[in-house]
Amino acid sequence: MGRFAVRRLASAILLLFATSVVVFAIFEVIPSYNPARAIAGRNATPTTVAEVSHKFGFDKPVYVQYADTMELIFTGQVIDYNDNLNVDSQIAQRFPVTVSLVVPAALIWLAGAIVLGSISALRVGGLSDRGLMVAAILGVSIPVFLLAAVLLYAFAFKLSWFPNTGYIQLSSNPAQWAYHLVLPWISIAVLSIGFYSRVLRSNLLDMVNEDFVRTARAKGLTGRQVFVRHVLRNSLMPIVTMFGLDFATLLGGAALVTETVFNLPGVGQYEAQAIGNLDVPPILVGAMFTAFFVVLFGAISDIVYALLDPRVRLTG
Amino acid sequence: MIPEPDGARGGSEVVAGASPGGTAGIVITPGERVADPWAEGRHPPAIGPWRLAARRLRRNYVAQAFLVLFLLIVVACLLAPLYASDIAHISPNANNITGTVSVAGKMVDVVSPDGVPVGPTFGSHYFFGADSNGRDLAVRLLYGGRTSLLIGAIATAIIIVFGTLAGLLTGYFRGVVDMILRPLMELIWSFPVVILGVALGTALALGGIGPIKGNSLFIPAFIIGVVYIPYLGKPIRGEVLRLREQDFTEAARVQGMGSWRIMLSEILPNLASLITVFVPMMLAYSILLEAYLSFLGAGVQAPNASWGTLISDGLNYIQTTPTFSLIPGAMLVLTVLSINVVGDGIRDALDPRAQVRVRT
Numbered sequence: 001m002g003r004f005a006v007r008r009l010a011s012a013i014l015l016l017f018a019t020s021v022v023v024f025a026i027f028e029v030i031p032s033y034n035p036a037r038a039i040a041g042r043n044a045t046p047t048t049v050a051e052v053s054h055k056f057g058f059d060k061p062v063y064v065q066y067a068d069t070m071e072l073i074f075t076g077q078v079i080d081y082n083d084n085l086n087v088d089s090q091i092a093q094r095f096p097v098t099v100s101l102v103v104p105a106a107l108i109w110l111a112g113a114i115v116l117g118s119i120s121a122l123r124v125g126g127l128s129d130r131g132l133m134v135a136a137i138l139g140v141s142i143p144v145f146l147l148a149a150v151l152l153y154a155f156a157f158k159l160s161w162f163p164n165t166g167y168i169q170l171s172s173n174p175a176q177w178a179y180h181l182v183l184p185w186i187s188i189a190v191l192s193i194g195f196y197s198r199v200l201r202s203n204l205l206d207m208v209n210e211d212f213v214r215t216a217r218a219k220g221l222t223g224r225q226v227f228v229r230h231v232l233r234n235s236l237m238p239i240v241t242m243f244g245l246d247f248a249t250l251l252g253g254a255a256l257v258t259e260t261v262f263n264l265p266g267v268g269q270y271e272a273q274a275i276g277n278l279d280v281p282p283i284l285v286g287a288m289f290t291a292f293f294v295v296l297f298g299a300i301s302d303i304v305y306a307l308l309d310p311r312v313r314l315t316g
Numbered sequence: 317m318i319p320e321p322d323g324a325r326g327g328s329e330v331v332a333g334a335s336p337g338g339t340a341g342i343v344i345t346p347g348e349r350v351a352d353p354w355a356e357g358r359h360p361p362a363i364g365p366w367r368l369a370a371r372r373l374r375r376n377y378v379a380q381a382f383l384v385l386f387l388l389i390v391v392a393c394l395l396a397p398l399y400a401s402d403i404a405h406i407s408p409n410a411n412n413i414t415g416t417v418s419v420a421g422k423m424v425d426v427v428s429p430d431g432v433p434v435g436p437t438f439g440s441h442y443f444f445g446a447d448s449n450g451r452d453l454a455v456r457l458l459y460g461g462r463t464s465l466l467i468g469a470i471a472t473a474i475i476i477v478f479g480t481l482a483g484l485l486t487g488y489f490r491g492v493v494d495m496i497l498r499p500l501m502e503l504i505w506s507f508p509v510v511i512l513g514v515a516l517g518t519a520l521a522l523g524g525i526g527p528i529k530g531n532s533l534f535i536p537a538f539i540i541g542v543v544y545i546p547y548l549g550k551p552i553r554g555e556v557l558r559l560r561e562q563d564f565t566e567a568a569r570v571q572g573m574g575s576w577r578i579m580l581s582e583i584l585p586n587l588a589s590l591i592t593v594f595v596p597m598m599l600a601y602s603i604l605l606e607a608y609l610s611f612l613g614a615g616v617q618a619p620n621a622s623w624g625t626l627i628s629d630g631l632n633y634i635q636t637t638p639t640f641s642l643i644p645g646a647m648l649v650l651t652v653l654s655i656n657v658v659g660d661g662i663r664d665a666l667d668p669r670a671q672v673r674v675r676t
Contacts, residue, residue, distance in 0.1 A: 018503050026519050137660065141653040143604050145611045146627055146645045153634045256514075257608065261631075275514050276613060283515055 012295035019291040020284060024066050027280050078281045087285045091267055097167055098266035102250045105185040109192035116193065117200030118232065124205060139194025148187040148261040155183060165263035184262045188255060192246065196239060203235035237308055244301030245294065252290025365589060372665035379661025386654040393465055396458035403440050404452050408459040409619045412450035417442050426450040432636045444643050447629055457644055460621035464603055467537045471602035472595060474541025475548050480591060482545060483552025484579050488560055501546035513543050513605060517614025531617035536609055540602045548594050555590055559583050589666045596659030600652045607648055623648040
């Protein structure tokens, strides 16, 4: 366990470093990209641009700029180029919105995928299996932004069942909070339900012929016990790893499309705006923020994996 | 995972006396007494994995129907210039904000004074309506389809070539190559596809790379290809790790074959079915990712259209002219759906147990 923790920590630091270098490099190699001009404003004279460039250190060598930026990020002093707001505090402020969006959506998609995948596998070849698999393949064929827009159009504008857009804090009004987030949750969950239920179904079908299932039956367990304790439990393993990665990237801001369409002031919306403005510090911090969650949930899913499967040892 | 290579290099196609219906078997002439049907010379014909897959696919009518649908969409998109010049009489990028068009006998502004584009007319002009610049949506839909499909195809080609190469090299040589390439793949893999794609897309759309201009279609295609390489590279690597320990690889090594020859003539043919399964899947995901990137302004750049940019433009008018975004959306979903169904059919036919996954 100690070895596992050390190796994980080392790979985490490496990944964070690599991520920051990659993102920094992407924007460094663009020939026409000049952040000083963006900061200085529209009508800046060349002298002002040069002054700004000097003030922010854009005239220094690349590696010095990189080191300075990293220092600012880790001391919580980095500001974005467009609004001069503190990036770290912006992300901290917006993170609860993303959590309220992603965590319930993840629970919905996990529960939905397990229920639908199980029904489909138990009734393999039947009408409900076929119907569910058609729905699943349709779910993975719709881009999230289109689904979000269609849901918004149909249920918010046309039918007025749900509020348009916007975010209500959980602490101020839990019912309104959920009411405002139903459509975003659905639009995130549909794709993943489609994907996970397909994977789960094929895992379940593979598992039925395994020896341990026959043993479980032979020792007299009921069909339900065999399914829940043995077949389903073993089929969930590959999903644990998938879920860790998907959940982590969404928490880190990969829900940017959903947050943009539903106008939720979360991390993803911030990232989308920063990308639109070519504002490097938020993009850089956002990418590292995501990488942090990827590493964290990678480790967590490995631990869950080891708990589910006693054969697995945590060696990193 | 992959059908056993009973004849990895063409030997699988030896099929003796298969009848056209595919029900090849033992031919017993009437009146002949056969004690042992499996006697010398009467073995049932061997069927290779590819022929078996083709036979399974022939029975999958759903997959065939969706293949036809996909081909129809492709042909329609390829005929876009013909539609533009002979039916709609307007080029895809021609603005017509002040023009009028007849809908059910009445003349209507293509774009109303308060900026709302006209909906479907179902006539030769503006069949699916107009966009906010008075451009013919049906024409742009077909041209946009060409763009989306072309980007998808180029990206898929990049993924297949470089993903296979990366998987082969890291799996076969391990050691130093693995130590360099694998962390690179892991890095791309653990990056959220959308964020990496969007950052690259915005950056490159601004400056271009070298001789390629910022609004070139090759930029999104290249980005999508790079982003998805690990999704093929990782499974290929796993399969190569398995294949390189097999007896036939050992035999080739003993015969004195070099590493490259073993990779190309012994291992690569055994990867063919895995790669085949990935082709439609990567095509579907590439087209979807292109739509995402275009939606976020990091994909196809104006004045070019793709299904993604059309949906994205149309979303601004979803309350007044919902067809503007829903028609390109339906086209995109139909195309991706048909590729997915055909891909599922191919996977089931080639390898019912294969498990592959991709995130967007």
